[in-house]
Amino acid sequence: MQTLEFEVGPCANPDRSIGSGLVGVVGSGNLEVLFEPADLNDKVKFVIATSVHGFDETWHAVTRSCAERYRLANLVITINDAGATPAVVSLRLMQAVEEFRGGL
Amino acid sequence: MLEWKELCDQLFPQGHTVSAHGLVLHGEGRIGNQTIAVVGTTEHAAIGVDIALELSAAVIDIMNRQAGIPILMLVDTQGQQLSRRDELLGNSPFLAHLAKCFAVARTRGHQLLSVVYSEAVSGGFLSLGMIADETYAVPGAQIRVMALPAMSRITKLPLEELEALCRSSPILGPGAHNFVALGAVEEIWEGPLDQCLLTALAKKNNLDKRRELGASCGGRTGAARIAQLVREH
C-alpha cells in the first residue's frame, strides 16, 4: 500500500457548501471517497491509500482537475483505492459533489 | 495425538460407555460424582449432512433422556464435507440444525464443553466445538481454517509474507495456541485430563466471553471494543 497526502487550491470562487459523506466502495477497480469538511483556508486536502504504486503524478493531476472543476474548498477528501482508473476516480468525485452539495 | 479411546480413558478414569458408530462417537462418562454425556467425531470426520444428522440425533436423545446433564463434545473434524451431494441436500440446514440442537440444550440447562483432541477445521468446528460454552484442546491438537499454502494460493499473497505474519500475530495461522491467544480456546489442558475436565465443569460459564478473553490475551483486541461501541452507540 502507498499513501499519498497533499493539498490543492485554493481555487477562485470556491464552493463552500459541500458537506460530508461517502461514495463508492472498495472493490476491484473501484474506490471509496470520504468527504469531511475542515477549516483549511479554502484548500482541499487529499489523503489517498492506494494498492497500485507509481501513479503519484496521475493522482495529483486527477484530484487537482476535479478540485478546480467543482471549486472544492475546506474539505479533507480521503480515498481508499483498489486500482480504480482515473475515469472512475473522476466519476466518484463528481458523484460525491452532486450528493453532498448543499450539505452544509 | 490421542485416540478417542485413550482420551476417554484419561477423561473418565471411573469408566465410560463411549463408543464409535462409524465416525460418530457417543456415550456417557463418569467423573467426580456425576455422569456427563459425550458426543463427538473421530478419524478427522468431514461433517456433512449424514454426520450432522447423527450428531443432532444424539444431542436430542440426551435432552430427552438426561435433562440438564453436561455435554462434552469430542472434536476431530477436517471441516465440512466437501461434496456436491451434501450441498445439494444442504450442508447449511443440516449443520445449522446441529448448532440449534446445542443452542436449545444450553437454554435447557445443559452445560456445553468441547475438547479438540485431534484436529478442528472451519465449518465442522463451528457446529461441533465452538458452539460450546467453552472450548479446550489437548496438547498436540490442530486447529485451523486453512493451511498456509492453500491460503497463499487463494489470497494471491506470497507464502513468505503469510508465514512472517504468523510469527508475529495469531490472526491467521494454524495452531491451537493461536486460538488460545484469540480467546476461542479457553486453555490447552496440561496434566491429568480428568482433573482438567473437573475444573472446567466447575466453571459453569454459559456466556460468550471469547472476545474479552481474546482482548485480555492481547491476540484479538478489536472485536470486544467494536462490539461494545455498537451496543453503546
Place this chain on the structure above:
Amino acid sequence: MKMSPDFHWDTLARNTATRLKRGASHANGKVVAAENIAALLHAVIESGDRVCVEGNNQKHADFLASALSKMDANLVHDLHIIQSNLALASHLDVFERGVASRLDFCYSGDQGVRLARLIKAGKINVGAIHTYLELYGRYFMDLTPRVSLIAAQSADANGNLYTGPNTEDTPAVAEGTAFKNGIIIAQVNEIVDTVPRVDVPGDWVSYVVQAPKPHYIEPIFTRDPAQITETQILMAMMVIKGLYAPYQVTRLNHGIGFDTAAIELILPTYAESLGLRGKICNYMTVNPCPTLIPAIESGFVKGIHCAGSELGMEEYVRARPDVFFNGPDGSMRSNRVFCQIAGHYSDLFIGSTLQVDTQGNSSTATLNRITGFGGAPNFGSESRARRHVSYPWLKAGEESAQATGSTMPRGRKLVVQMVESFREKMSPTFTEKLDAWQLMEDLSLELPPVMVYGDDVTQIVTEEGIAHLHKCSNPQEREQAVRGVAGFTAVGLKRDQRAVDNLRDRGVIQRPEDIGVDVSLATRDLLAAKSMKDLVRWSGNLYQPPNRFRNW
C-alpha cells in the same frame, strides 16, 4: 517459347487421383471411420503440402487438427499450414512435433504467447500475418490449399455438408480447394440421410468423418451486461449523441467488446429518448451478439449479416428471419467473406483496441505475444473503392476535405476507436510509441503489426471526449487532438492546453457537455438489460445462454 507438346497440364489432378486411390482403402466410399483418420491422413497428405485447417472464430475442425498434429513426422513433414485462426493447442503442436514448418495465418488469440515462443525457437517459419480477406484472397492466388480439413454440423454419405449457423470460412476454404483439384476432408458431428440444407456440395468433398465429439465451439461474443461499467456507458452515450445522431449512421459494423455492447444496450433507452429509433443503427454486420437482442426487439436494428454465429443464439436467430440471413431450413447461414465485405463498405466501423499512439495508430499487439489481425483491419479501414453515397459518408468526406484542402469531392468512411484512457490495472491505452515496434524487432517482422492505421481513423472516443481526427489539418493537430482525449495518461498530461482548447473551440475535440451528454446519467440504470437473464427475457426465452453465463 511455347511449352513442349508432352508437357503435363493436369499434374494436380493426376496426383490427387493417386492420393484418393491410396485413401480408398481407409474409407467406405466417402465416409471414414474416426479410428481410421490417422491412416487416411497418412494416405492423402504428402510432405510439403499446403494444408488448410479450418480455424474460425467459433467452429473448429478440432478432431482433424489433433489428428494432423499426431502424424508421423518421419513420414510427413514440412507441411505449410494456411489457417485463419489459431485457437487450439493442437494448431501449434503440429509445428512443435515437426509435422509442419511454415505458417500463414490471420489471428492467434489465446495461443499468441506460445506462437511467439515457437517462432523464436525456429519451429515456425511465418510467411505473413494477414487480415481475413487477404488470406481468403490468397487461397485463390498463390496459397491454394492442397488439402483442407474442415468442419460441419452434418454430412450425408455423398459428402453434402450442412454447416449450421456457423458457416463462417467454410465456403471460401472449400471453393479454393475443390476447384484446384485439392482434397477436402470434413469432420462432422453426425452423418445423416439427408442434410437440412447443402452448404457445401458433396462433389467438392473427398471424405467425411464423424468426430467422436461435436466440434469445439467457443461462445466468444457473449458479453454479460452485468460487467458493463459506468465509464463504458458514458462513452456509449457520447457515441450515440456525438456520432450516430449527427452523422445519421444507419449502416455500420460493431466490434465485439464491452464498449460496443454498452452502445447496443442503451439504444432502447438512451437513443430512444433522443428519438433516434429508425434513424440510426438499422443495418449491421456483426456476429449475433446477445447484447443486440434488446435493440432488435425494440425496433432499432432491422438487419444483421453475420460472419459467424454465437452459441445460444440459434433459436432466437431462427425466430427472426426478417433480421438475419437464414436458409430455407430456417437456420442462419453466416459467411465471413461476405460479412467482411459488407462491413468494409458500410458507413461506420467502431471497435476497441489495446494501444493507441499520438497519431491514432492502434494495435492489439503486446510484447511476447502475437495476436494477429483477424477482421478488424478490413472493417476498420477507409474503403477507397467505394462509389455509392450516403449521408454519413459524404459528411465525413466533406469534413476531411475541408481540413486537408482537397478539391475532389469524395466521401469517407467513419472509423471510430472507442477506448478508455486506462485499461484495468492502470495500464494506459495511450502511448508515445506502440509496443508493435518492439515486437517487430523481437520477431524480425518487416512491419510493426498495426491493427488500424491512424490515417484511417476518423474519431477516437474516450471517457474524456471525442477527438475528430479527420478534421485535423496536419500531424501536429492530430497529435494534440489525441492528447486532448487521452485523459490522465502520460500522453494526455503532455498536451499543449492552448492547442487543445483551440481544437475544442473548433469542434475537433468535443467534451460530453459540448454535445449535451449529462455525465450523471451514465449509470447502469440506463442499460436495457443489466443481466443475462434480462437478455433471455427480452428474447422471449428464445436465447439460451451457455451454462457458464447463467445465474439461475
Place this chain on the structure above:
Amino acid sequence: MSGAHKSFLERTARQRIADLLDADSFMEFLPPSERHFSPHLPVLGQPVAFDDGIVIGDGFLAGAKVLIAAQEPAFMGGSVGEIHGAKLTGLLERAVQQRPAAVLLLLDTGGVRLHEANAGLIAISEIQRAVFDVRQAGIPVIVLIGGSNGCYGGIGIVAKCCDHMIISEEGRLSVSGPEVIEAAKGVEEFDARDRALVWRTMGGKHRYLMGDADLIVPDDVNAFRDAAISLLGASRPLTLESVMQEHAALQDRMQRFSDCADATQIWQALGVADAKNVPLAEIPEFLEMSAHVRREEHA
C-alpha cells in the same frame, strides 16, 4: 426491466439498506467517518474499507423499529474479518437490549476473510451465539440473500440458524463454494464453471423448494422489502419441540432425496410437474409450479 424496478443484486450495501427501509430512516452505527477498519489488512498490503465491508444501524420498516446489517459485496467478497464480525455481533447484542421488531441481516459473503482467518472464524461463531440469544429473546432475525457473493462458508450455517430467510433466485446458500469443492474433489465432482449446475444445486429456487428459504422474491429491493415487512414480529421460538420437528423433516429429506444426483431429480420427486423448466420460470410462475410441493421443515 426499468422504472421502479431496483435490482437488489446490483446495489451496494448502503443502497440496499436505503431502499429497503422507510425513506431516510436509517441511522448508521460506526459510520465510515469513524474509520473502524481492519488493522490486519494493511500489514498484508491490502486496501481497507472504512466500514470493513459491513454497514450496520437502525431504522424503520413500515414504521416498525428494526436493526439492520448489510455486507458490502464488492469489498473482499463480503468476507468476515475481526471488525466486520464484531460489528454484526454487537448489533445482535444490541437487539437483545433494545428489542426492535426484527433484526434484518442482508448477507452477501464468501465466509471467512482468509487474511484474518482465525479471527474471522471465531467472529462467525460469536455471531452464531448472538443470533441464538436474539431468538431466545423473542426477536425475529430475518436473513435476506440476493447478492452476488451468495451466502457461503460459516455464514451459510449462521443464516440457517436465524428465524426466517428471504432469498431471490439469484441468491445462493451453501457452506462450500463450487470452486472449493472442485479444487478439493475434482471437476467431475463439481464443475464450478457450469453456472446452471451451481444454481440448481445452491440457488434460491432450490433452497426455496427444499424449505430452507421461507420466501422467494424476484431480484427487486421492493420485493425484498415487502417480504421482510410480512415477517416483522414473527418470532419462531427455538425449543426442543421445534428442533425435533426439524430433525424429523431433515431425516425425511435424507430418506427421500439422499440418492438424487441432481436437483432436477429432487424437484421431480417433490412433484414439480415441469421440473426442467424451474430454472427459467419467472418467480410468479415458479410459485405456481411449487405451490403444492414445497417443504416446510424449519426450526
